[in-house]
Amino acid sequence: MAGNFPDTMRAIKKLDDAPGLNWCDAVPLPAIGPRQVLVAVTHAGICGTDRHIYEWDAWSRGRVQVGITTGHEFVGRVAAVGPAVANVQVGQRVSAEGHIGCGHCQPCRTGNGHICERVDILGIDIDGCFAQYVAVPEENVWPVHPDIPDHVAAVFDPLGNAMHTVMAAGVSGRSVLITGVGVIGLMAVTIARAAGAGRILVTDVNPARLDLARQLGADQTFLSHDEQWPGKARQATGNQGPEVLLEMSGHPAAIRQGFAALRNGGTAALLGLPSDRVSFDLANDIIFKGATVLGINGRLMFETWYQVESFLLSGRLNLEPIITHHIGLDEFQRGFQLMQAGQAIKVILEVPHQEPLPCQTPALTSAAAS
Ligand SMILES: [Zn+2]
Numbered sequence: 001m002a003g004n005f006p007d008t009m010r011a012i013k014k015l016d017d018a019p020g021l022n023w024c025d026a027v028p029l030p031a032i033g034p035r036q037v038l039v040a041v042t043h044a045g046i047c048g049t050d051r052h053i054y055e056w057d058a059w060s061r062g063r064v065q066v067g068i069t070t071g072h073e074f075v076g077r078v079a080a081v082g083p084a085v086a087n088v089q090v091g092q093r094v095s096a097e098g099h100i101g102c103g104h105c106q107p108c109r110t111g112n113g114h115i116c117e118r119v120d121i122l123g124i125d126i127d128g129c130f131a132q133y134v135a136v137p138e139e140n141v142w143p144v145h146p147d148i149p150d151h152v153a154a155v156f157d158p159l160g161n162a163m164h165t166v167m168a169a170g171v172s173g174r175s176v177l178i179t180g181v182g183v184i185g186l187m188a189v190t191i192a193r194a195a196g197a198g199r200i201l202v203t204d205v206n207p208a209r210l211d212l213a214r215q216l217g218a219d220q221t222f223l224s225h226d227e228q229w230p231g232k233a234r235q236a237t238g239n240q241g242p243e244v245l246l247e248m249s250g251h252p253a254a255i256r257q258g259f260a261a262l263r264n265g266g267t268a269a270l271l272g273l274p275s276d277r278v279s280f281d282l283a284n285d286i287i288f289k290g291a292t293v294l295g296i297n298g299r300l301m302f303e304t305w306y307q308v309e310s311f312l313l314s315g316r317l318n319l320e321p322i323i324t325h326h327i328g329l330d331e332f333q334r335g336f337q338l339m340q341a342g343q344a345i346k347v348i349l350e351v352p353h354q355e356p357l358p359c360q361t362p363a364l365t366s367a368a369a370s
């Protein structure tokens with residue numbers, strides 16, 4: 001591997017079968033295969049998934065390999081490429097799709113690699129991006145448009161979750177109910193507004209989040225513990241109910257109430273993950289209602305990424321109130337604590353490098369292209 005690299009790097013790892021994450025000062029750089037790319041990470045987003053791993057809940061204990069480097073949302077500079085890499089160059093500013101499909105199964109071969117049965121996810125199944133360097137396959141790399149700032153490029157992954165949910169449901173000209181406005185729910189509000197949604201209704205347990213949802217374009221908000229809210233949501237949409245439900249909470253009561261509010265013939269897109277099985281009135285809330293139900297997982301590769309870029313470049317998304325904190329990689333404990341305390345929405349970790357990062361010279365690129 002050519003280039004000016006340190007021998008070791010700093011990384012945040014899951015070293016113990018117990019809550020918490022470990023700061024490691026000197027771990028080996030990831031090795032790259034012939035078709036892989038080594039990225040010097042400059043900014044990484046802390047996700048709810050990382051918080052599950054930090055808290056070491058039942059899901060993480062059953063899924064995450066002890067010893068792994070965590071993190072899957074990032075932007076950085078390409079530092080090295082394997083000998084068979086054809087289209088990615090050292091110095092390019094890139095993010096990457098964190099779902100690494102097998103490339104051979106039926107979903108992978110029909111453009112559905114996000115639901116590959118043998119998918120490896122960065123920071124869950126393989127070493128992730130809470131480190132100075134991360135290795136990813138060339139086909140997962142997403143070159144970042146120069147007009148998109150680093151802290152926004154670092155959150156393409158959750159923004160893509162929100163985009164995939166909104167676009168799958170189809171919100172243009174339709175009334176929309178969003179149940180749960182954590183990071184992705186709030187992103188869905190600004191995307192739905194930009195995508196030409198009709199009336200946008202939002203529920204959450206947290207009044208401050210509802211205020212923020214209104215700032216981002218929601219027309220009407222309801223506190224989740226107001227049991228009358230599904231009736232009020234129906235009243236607010238011509239006594240018929242919202243045409244689209246975007247379920248972002250994973251909370252059983254919100255799921256049931258969301259479906260109760262949904263209009264006959266409406267579409268529900270479900271992204272929020274319940275922590276256990278949910279009992280549900282299938283007959284009344286889906287069958288007799290004639291509802292269309294969509295399970296949403298990850299992002300379409302790479303249709304969703306093009307949509308995210310296009311919406312960002314249109315200037316119509318408002319993400320600044322959602323990205324609340326920028327802290328150093330070594331301050332990650334404080335980042336998780338801010339999230340647990342409900343003081344932070346999206347926290348960006350800034351990753352320091354001693355060596356100057358490779359930087360592509362634009363003149364060289366245009367000469368090569370002409
Ligand atoms: Zn994430």
Ligand SMILES: [Zn+2]
Binds near residue numbers: 104117
């Ligand atoms: Zn596959």
